[in-house]
Amino acid sequence: MPEKKVKVETLVLTGKQVRSLLHMEDVLVAVEEAFRQKGLGQVQMPPKTYLFFPEQDGDLRTMPSYVPEAQVAAVKIVNVHPQNAKYGLRTVMGTLLLVDPRTGEPMAFMDATHITAMRTGAAGAIAAKYLARPDPKVVGVIGAGSQARTQVLGLVTQYGGFEELRIYDLFAERSEALAKELAAEYKLEIQRVRAVPTPEECVRGADIVATVTPSRNPIIKDEWVSEGTHFNCIGADAPGKEEMDPRILKRARLVIDDWEQASHSGEINVPLSSGELVKEDVDAEIGEVVAGLKPGRSSPSEITVFCSTGLAVQDCLTAKLVYEAAMEMGVGKRIDIID
DSSP, rough: OOOOOOOOEEEEOHHHHHHOOHHHHHHHHHHHHHHHHHHHTOOOOOEEEEEEEETEEEEEEEEEEEEEGGGGEEEEEEEEEEGGGGTTOOEEEEEEEEEEEETEEEEEEEEHHHHHHHHHHHHHHHHHHHSSSSSOOOEEEEOOOOOHHHHHHHHHHHOOEEEEEEEEESSSHHHHHHHHHHHHHTTTTTEEEEEESSHHHHHHHHSEEEOOOOOSOOOOOOGOOOTTTTEEOOOOTTTTOOBOOHHHHHHSEEEEEEEHHHHHHTTTHHHHHHHOOOOOGGGGEEEHHHHHHHHHOOSSSOEEEEEEOOOHHHHHHHHHHHHHHHHHHHHHHEEEEEE
């Protein structure tokens, strides 16, 4: 007698539903745990793979991961198409399949666009927790896109607030609009929010600077950087992209999220290719720091740089948060995809 088939239902969640279920306080915990698990070598996470669409100035990435301790696996598919802004489309869109590793059944299929934004914002905040000075007062953000919002959200959630937030974008109207928006949103947490006319004004004297642009040429110059500044380099996420003068990376405590990904497509990829940096210039992976295997900031005057390419395990544990909240609250639609 053939065994009786068990019904397999997959939870389907829209972007709107994901946004309603995900909160930065929880994402910070999930991302910190993802870093720790990777630092301890307790995850499976092949480097992300790329398809490039040069005619459209875009790419598509696949990001698989497995976290045994959490008993969950995931595969995210995400695009980056900077030109989409011209057509009123998101420049980054993603979907994610959450899988039960015990059976291989698809637990959930969900919009991962907000997951990507939130876990990236959380990654910057967790990196700052270990690498920035403990009492930052001034934050600078270079780039006024959607990721600028979640970088600020992550940092405000982590630290509670700041004296000043500076925003610079190549297009002044964007930085001015974002400054106005964030001033209203964080009127209790940030004393002063202002758009600044140059990247130099954004960087000089700042305690934390987040770079969130698609630039292929360095924006931040070495001579602008004060002692004690921490940088979250978020924008460089594909070969050829860079936002920082390599001289800054050379003299800073340099921490990455993953060697294979960072050397291929992170902030260090261009200076590595040109010989301005070598592998030995990288001090640690952030997971090693979070896990206590390597030190974080060593002095108030130290310049620190975190190069983020985005880890699939961050998506995996963040998506698990979404799934558990959805199941508890009865959100989403269950579909027999496998029959």
